[in-house]
Amino acid sequence: MRKREFLKFLLDNSVWIIIVVFFTLNAFLTPKFFTLLNFRNILIHSSILGIVVIGESLCLLSGHFDLSVESTLALSAVLGSMAVKNGLSIPLAIGIMLMSGMLVGFANGTLIRKLGLNAFVATLITYIGIRGTALGIVEGKTIWNLPAAFCFFGAGNIGILPVQIVLLAVLYLLFHAVLIYTKFGRHVYLVGDNQLAARISGINVDRVVITVFMLSGLLSAFAGLVMAGRLNSASPLFGTGMVFEAMSAAIIGGISLRGGIGSLFMALGGVVLLSSISNVLNLHAVSPYWIQTIRALMILFAVTLDSLKRRLVRYEE
Amino acid sequence: MKSDGILLKMEGICKSFGEVRALENVHFTLSHHEIVGLVGGNGAGKSTLIKILAGVFPPDRGRIYLEGREVHFKSPRDAYEQGIYTVHQKMEEILAPHHDVAANIFMGEEITKPLFGGLLRVLARREMEKEAESVLSRVGITIDSVRRPIVSYSGGQRQAVALAKALRKKPKILVLDEPTAALGVKEKFQVLHLIKRLGKEEGIPIIIVSHNLEEVFEIVDRIVVLRNGQIVGECSPSLVTKEQVVQMIVGGE
């Protein structure tokens, strides 16, 4: 009994255990890795992806997925920067950004639930269309030099803590609590676990799914605000390829592609692990031609450890 | 239309799935304090009739009256709110496999409690677990822990959970689609006993689908036979023999 519980604990926290192993190894193998400055760097690098991963995880937990997150991020960054450059007040600009994200999410949710499109097809349409819209609005240009107040969410500091890190922590705690402690969160899991059973049990599946996609859009748009601030610029090409990283992080964290299983806390582990791997590769200045291969090998190592653990506990399915 | 005894009336119900005509012009009634057994061969349309009653999908044609008023079930929620609680035949359609027993019993009906003076509402886990345990013990099936995910239980245990889910509150009409199919001898006896108690003592109207004529004869007041989507006979178990019912189910010569 004791042993089983211990194994279950290992299973439930496998990403974090892998992170501990990874950090311990690199404390010896990678110069400058085990320093406060570098930990701060890893968390800064994690924050934008991390915010996107919250939205992606919500979608995955509900048994769907959202390809459009990175395009939504770019659209939001571009819209907000255009707005402040054209003299709109910063709160208004931020409002426009967040609204744009929620609208994209609403479109995704409606296409899936009301038109009956498959999530892949629906979000592929917005993935292409929204990136195109971002490109069109600024005609491919990058907007540079944004007002300092607008950049606060990306580059500001609260005391000695970078705002990015504070945001990462606050958003994860908030959404973790929503998922675990609220009725809505429970319904997200139930819809992902068995959509038919959820419907037959009287859960309004349409409302849950559309809300999930709107939250995903909102978070992606917010990530766009953080990225624009972090880089003091906005480009319609922001976040290119990020959706794959977001999915990898969530899956490495143990969120099932089939829905209903996993936790946000573990997805955060996936994000931190991916960011630490990139960080180590940069610190070592690995050959640019091999960097992708080595990254893939490290991810393979991480997921293999994970599947070994899974086999130890053996929950049949 | 209003006849005192009649609680539920389904009239001219038709339902097709593409080529397959699952129900053809079915008339079905249920009175207060009545236990009705719905029997028929595989693919006769029993589950389809029950899903229409539970609001899983609408009929192609036909009307449903509850206490003389016409009702339209657009979703399972609507049927639930009318007090029609259903245990469907397929467990994979009603249980969430990776959630624990309490979460399944309260699916869609989660209890919340106020937090920060009513500012927020959060799930009342403790309360739900306690109540889940008490419902299970009322159903008469003991399960070692309500905290394990459904996948880790046996078929009979899952059926017990599904039954407990429908019996958490007192139903106006209880609908059971093969509720004893996966149960062991002892559990089957307990569940039948429970159904009888609910029907006879508490006076809850029950529709039960079963292939086991033994148990049908034991508990129901009236038998309705479905064949190829049509009602081919109705009778009282006290007036017919099992062989006659089998004849109706099989049909023909």
Added chain:
Amino acid sequence: MRRSPLFWWLVFAGGILLSFSVALAQEKLIFGYSAPGLGDEGQWNIQKGFVDKCKELGIEVIVTDAQQSAEKQNNDIETLIARGVHAICAVPHDSAAISIAVQKCNEAGIPFFTIDRGVTAGNVVLTVKADNVKAGAIAGEVMLRLLQGKYNGVAKGKVLEIRGQPGQDVAEQRAQGFHQVLEKYPDIQIISLPGYWNTEEGFKITVDTLTANPDLDGIYYHADLYIPGIVEGVKAVKGEFAKVGEPGHIFILGIDGNPAGLDQVEAKLADGVVVQPLRDYGALIVPIIVDYLKRGEEALPKPGTVLVEEGASWSPAMVVQTAAGLEIWTNVFYVDYLGAGDPNLWGNKPRE
């Protein structure tokens, strides 16, 4: 005087040839120009240079704008084919996707030229683009001088190179030129990392590398789009950004020279930038197209030769035969904050 029949035949033939060429000269040439997206300053300038040169030579041009859509560019080119233009010049938005249109063009017998990028399949007569190896080499030489200046004439130091997409020819050539110059100096250490043309990746690389190497002397970037990431990255690690000339400044230079890039150089955020003569690609390619229509293959410059024209910013340009086909690689030049305001730079030419 009696003429031999051969003489009369020659006169006859000459006369026909003459009337043909007169007819050709009288029929006004029409060129098609397919831009990938004129919203971009660089693209607008390339297009403007092309159109201006055509006007000067009395050639009519039909300009289409694909607005950053590979699909629209293919449609645009088909429209140009249907309009019966004599030649088409395009800046491909997507080298692979455009191949379909190029092949249609080949079938229709209309010669196809490109600027800045080649195509994956289909026949392109000639491509004009900047000499990216040279751009990398110039950046390497400037970096060398800056390092020597810092260390009293000794060539040493640590430099970060933020690359584009590994394997892509532009990135490879910009790396090649830079390394060719600096690898002769063993005391100069180059840390090369791929940024995948992604500003955020540039930020991460800058932050991580500065953490591992607090003594970093310089940063060489493959495209202007990395500048904001570099500046913010330095700020994130060092707490503040030392501009050009200020103590603790890290040398920052790279390639492109678009308006925003030049602004950063003028603002002393970056030391300088290697600029491509985008505005003058047209002046180089339009006469070659005209000549090609008259004389065919013969009119094309031979691989290995160097094209020179006094006062032209594209000059000298090298003619090279690459796997992608015949290419002319134009001159590139370096500007620092003193030169970044030069109104003749394409990045400083206002749009009309």
